[in-house]
Amino acid sequence: MTLALRLEIISYQKESAAQPSSMELQGNTLSIGRDKSNDWCLADPDRILSKSHCRIEAQPQGFLLFDMSTNGVYLNQAPQPIGKGNSVKLSHGDRFRISDYDIKVSSEDSPVTDRSDDYEQAMSPPPPLVQANDASTDWHNLLTPSQVKPVEHAQSEVEMPVMTQTHYDAPDIGVSIPEDWSSQSETAAPPQLPESSMPVEPKQPTAAQPTSSQADLLSVFLSGAGLPNEQRLAVAPEQLMHELGSLFRCMTEGMIGVLAARGDIKGEFRLAQTMIKPTDNNPLKFSLNVEEAMLSLLAKRGEGYMNAQRAFEEAFDDLKAHQVAMLAGMQHALQSLLNTFDPQRIEQANPASGGMSKLLGQRKSAYWDNYILLYKTLCRDGEQDAQNLFGRDFAKAYEQQIKNQKQRG
Numbered sequence: 237m238t239l240a241l242r243l244e245i246i247s248y249q250k251e252s253a254a255q256p257s258s259m260e261l262q263g264n265t266l267s268i269g270r271d272k273s274n275d276w277c278l279a280d281p282d283r284i285l286s287k288s289h290c291r292i293e294a295q296p297q298g299f300l301l302f303d304m305s306t307n308g309v310y311l312n313q314a315p316q317p318i319g320k321g322n323s324v325k326l327s328h329g330d331r332f333r334i335s336d337y338d339i340k341v342s343s344e345d346s347p348v349t350d351r352s353d354d355y356e357q358a359m360s361p362p363p364p365l366v367q368a369n370d371a372s373t374d375w376h377n378l379l380t381p382s383q384v385k386p387v388e389h390a391q392s393e394v395e396m397p398v399m400t401q402t403h404y405d406a407p408d409i410g411v412s413i414p415e416d417w418s419s420q421s422e423t424a425a426p427p428q429l430p431e432s433s434m435p436v437e438p439k440q441p442t443a444a445q446p447t448s449s450q451a452d453l454l455s456v457f458l459s460g461a462g463l464p465n466e467q468r469l470a471v472a473p474e475q476l477m478h479e480l481g482s483l484f485r486c487m488t489e490g491m492i493g494v495l496a497a498r499g500d501i502k503g504e505f506r507l508a509q510t511m512i513k514p515t516d517n518n519p520l521k522f523s524l525n526v527e528e529a530m531l532s533l534l535a536k537r538g539e540g541y542m543n544a545q546r547a548f549e550e551a552f553d554d555l556k557a558h559q560v561a562m563l564a565g566m567q568h569a570l571q572s573l574l575n576t577f578d579p580q581r582i583e584q585a586n587p588a589s590g591g592m593s594k595l596l597g598q599r600k601s602a603y604w605d606n607y608i609l610l611y612k613t614l615c616r617d618g619e620q621d622a623q624n625l626f627g628r629d630f631a632k633a634y635e636q637q638i639k640n641q642k643q644r645g
Contacts, residue, residue, distance in 0.1 A: 247337055
């Protein structure tokens with residue numbers, strides 16, 4: 237008997253081809269991280285995962301999960317991480333989260349064998365239904381005509397036939413399920429009827445009209461958009477859904493790009509970045525690409541992520557706060573720059589000189605007096621009206637940058 241361990245990604249990344257969606261422990265250890273040297277290398281474009289984030293070891297007391305990360309390993313939705321250098325014992329059914337990966341643990345005492353044997357045993361008939369005295373009964377002979385009894389009378393209850401072969405040739409019944417069966421409507425042509433004296437008149441083609449279910453969907457859409465249900469849209473339902481899908485992708489892709497630009501600015505100034513949490517993460521901030529973000533927004537994937545409305549509301553709030561904070565930061569930075577050239581601060585840096593007037597002499601002292609007057613004027617303008625101090629230059633540079641971006645496409 238061997239203790240088997242299997243890890244499986246159950247978050248949205250399981251659909252991604254960037255890494256295997258599951259991994260089994262092949263030896264005594266299994267390392268996980270963003271570096272390719274790990275046994276299980278996980279895609280991490282935002283570099284939230286550590287190079288070697290965690291490690292699982294098979295020990296006599298069971299499987300131990302070691303946290304070797306900076307951003308933490310969270311076991312079973314715990315609000316606090318395991319802690320770097322600490323370890324916990326894993327059990328069957330446990331889940332742990334690293335970055336935005338949600339991983340399920342499966343372990344059981346079982347021999348490592350070919351699973352196909354279990355499948356064939358499950359598909360073989362149960363012993364009570366097979367009436368054979370000899371354990372070495374030839375299964376093929378049971379189906380020969382000499383062994384099959386003719387049907388005498390219909391039974392009151394339908395008995396399930398005994399499955400004696402796992403492979404057989406299906407009879408040709410002349411029909412097959414079309415590959416595009418899911419796209420056929422319920423109003424498809426009925427099966428051909430026997431010939432009769434009254435010919436069946438062919439259906440005349442009519443213009444496509446919204447069905448009751450389509451009308452209900454349009455009504456729900458209008459209600460969600462805050463529009464009156466009486467509103468009539470001069471567009472086919474299929475075209476409307478296609479346009480909404482394109483719009484959803486455009487909004488998602490654009491929002492991800494804007495949030496990424498915001499993150500670049502924060503990174504340039506060494507500001508704190510948004511970190512992954514055990515719950516309520518925004519898919520617009522923590523997705524490998526736009527496709528995975530859309531899938532997570534359309535179908536909320538567990539407690540780890542927000543739904544679509546909350547995700548976009550938080551993103552817009554963050555962007556509005558970012559705009560205001562940028563202006564406040566610029567004004568404060570300018571004031572700090574002016575304080576650097578404060579005449580009192582310069583004089584205090586040379587206390588032994590008895591003041592700048594004595595240091596420079598009578599002629600150059602006049603220049604110093606002019607500098608003090610200019611400094612006071614700049615500080616007064618900065619406090620009363622930032623527009624007079626740097627607003628015009630800021631507006632000129634702003635408009636030029638917008639023009640350059642539009643020219644680049």
